[in-house]
Amino acid sequence: MTQPSGIPHDLNLTEARPTFVTHLECAMTGEIYEADTPHNLSRVGRPLLVRYDLDGVRKALDKAALTARPQDLWRYRELLPVRRTEDIVSLGENATPLIPLPRLSEKLGSGEILVKEEGRLPTGSFKARGLVMAVSMAKAFGIRHIAMPTNGNAGAALSAYATRAGIRTTVFCPEDTPEVNISEIAIQGSDVYRVNGLIDDCGKIVGQGKEEAGWFDFSTLKEPYRIEGKKTMGLELAEQLGWEVPDAIFYPTGGGTGLIGMWKAFDELEKIGFIGSKRPRMIAVQAEGCAPIVRAYEAGEEHAPRWEDAQTIAWGVRVPQAVGDFLILRAVRESNGYAMAVSDREITQGLAEVAQTEGLLLCPEGAATWAAYKRSLAEGRIGKHERVMLFNCATGLKYPLPRAEQSLDRHQPIDYARFG
Numbered sequence: 001m002t003q004p005s006g007i008p009h010d011l012n013l014t015e016a017r018p019t020f021v022t023h024l025e026c027a028m029t030g031e032i033y034e035a036d037t038p039h040n041l042s043r044v045g046r047p048l049l050v051r052y053d054l055d056g057v058r059k060a061l062d063k064a065a066l067t068a069r070p071q072d073l074w075r076y077r078e079l080l081p082v083r084r085t086e087d088i089v090s091l092g093e094n095a096t097p098l099i100p101l102p103r104l105s106e107k108l109g110s111g112e113i114l115v116k117e118e119g120r121l122p123t124g125s126f127k128a129r130g131l132v133m134a135v136s137m138a139k140a141f142g143i144r145h146i147a148m149p150t151n152g153n154a155g156a157a158l159s160a161y162a163t164r165a166g167i168r169t170t171v172f173c174p175e176d177t178p179e180v181n182i183s184e185i186a187i188q189g190s191d192v193y194r195v196n197g198l199i200d201d202c203g204k205i206v207g208q209g210k211e212e213a214g215w216f217d218f219s220t221l222k223e224p225y226r227i228e229g230k231k232t233m234g235l236e237l238a239e240q241l242g243w244e245v246p247d248a249i250f251y252p253t254g255g256g257t258g259l260i261g262m263w264k265a266f267d268e269l270e271k272i273g274f275i276g277s278k279r280p281r282m283i284a285v286q287a288e289g290c291a292p293i294v295r296a297y298e299a300g301e302e303h304a305p306r307w308e309d310a311q312t313i314a315w316g317v318r319v320p321q322a323v324g325d326f327l328i329l330r331a332v333r334e335s336n337g338y339a340m341a342v343s344d345r346e347i348t349q350g351l352a353e354v355a356q357t358e359g360l361l362l363c364p365e366g367a368a369t370w371a372a373y374k375r376s377l378a379e380g381r382i383g384k385h386e387r388v389m390l391f392n393c394a395t396g397l398k399y400p401l402p403r404a405e406q407s408l409d410r411h412q413p414i415d416y417a418r419f420g
């Protein structure tokens with residue numbers, strides 16, 4: 001592949017590096033599954049986690065070597081499942097910036113607030129992290145047709161990467177998914193359908209069509225590699241903080257892939273000697289109109305039953321039931337975190353507040369983490385000295401925004417004093 005002059009070739013995508021996957025493991029029972037062959041859920045219907053020879057990684061990788069590599073998620077290849085460089089399907093998965101909110105923290109009298117700005121990734125959301133990994137693995141396995149239920153962003157990332165890999169895709173989304181998502185899924189090459197139901201209804205269609213349509217089920221956590229891609233958020237943020245973790249992470253939780261992935265990342269980083277035993281408190285943020293994890297957390301339950309009549313403007317977290325519910329709840333509890341629901345009103349107000357104070361346009365899900373942080377601070381659940389990280393998971397430009405109504409007639413005299 002030729003590169004434009006002046007832009008260094010990304011060695012992360014081409015250099016042969018050792019890989020360390022040993023096996024997969026049922027997250028519920030610990031039962032072991034063979035690596036290097038396609039899998040969906042475990043025998044008991046729960047997610048599979050990828051396991052590595054972490055002693056091997058520890059010997060093969062040091063911080064200095066990592067620092068010298070190009071700034072994308074493929075820099076962590078020793079902790080990723082893709083074995084052969086020719087299977088990497090990349091659209092430029094750049095490291096995303098940590099953007100501080102100094103004015104808002106001054107206003108609140110709080111500790112440092114950092115936003116992990118994931119809207120800068122290909123397809124405009126952090127779903128790119130999960131899907132670039134899962135699609136690269138699908139390519140390695142020779143999978144030819146993938147199907148997925150989506151609230152929008154996952155389908156868009158799947159569509160882009162699968163097309164790039166030459167894999168066919170069929171995507172089902174709730175009929176009120178933001179238009180731009182449906183359009184981008186379609187134009188990037190997927191066969192996309194609006195379904196009169198929610199994401200888990202779409203998931204049923206994918207599951208039931210497996211035999212006859214012959215597709216591979218890419219629902220959240222129903223294949224093992226999206227977690228590995230999302231895990232790079234944890235690797236990356238720790239590296240960006242000089243191999244430290246923040247005091248708390250506010251994560252907008254739908255299927256929970258990112259929260260589970262980051263929790264796994266911290267564990268692996270400790271085992272390879274890159275970080276110590278400190279963990280951030282993991283705070284699962286949901287919307288009041290769809291808060292199954294919050295309800296289960298408060299009830300002290302290990303699983304989160306389906307939330308009926310789910311409704312929120314934060315589409316990414318409108319997930320009535322998560323197959324990885326117990327993993328989310330486990331990470332939240334082990335980290336001494338909690339789960340919190342915010343209202344659509346707090347989300348809308350928070351989105352405007354951050355945009356107008358800091359010039360940073362969040363997506364509704366990202367605004368939910370801001371709202372949850374504010375409330376946590378007010379309720380004393382987060383201390384005024386604590387350094388927190390909020391997740392903005394998608395570019396705010398993907399969502400309907402309030403219309404600006406002012407107009408001006410250039411043929412009439414203009415009263416310039418009004419602008420003064």
Ligand SMILES: *Cc1c(COP(=O)(O)O)cnc(C)c1O
Pocket residue numbers: 125127153154220252253254255256257258259316317363365366393394
């Ligand atoms: C998918 C998505 C989420 C939820 O992420 P999970 O890791 O699946 O819980 C939140 N916000 C946006 C914008 C999303 O696309």
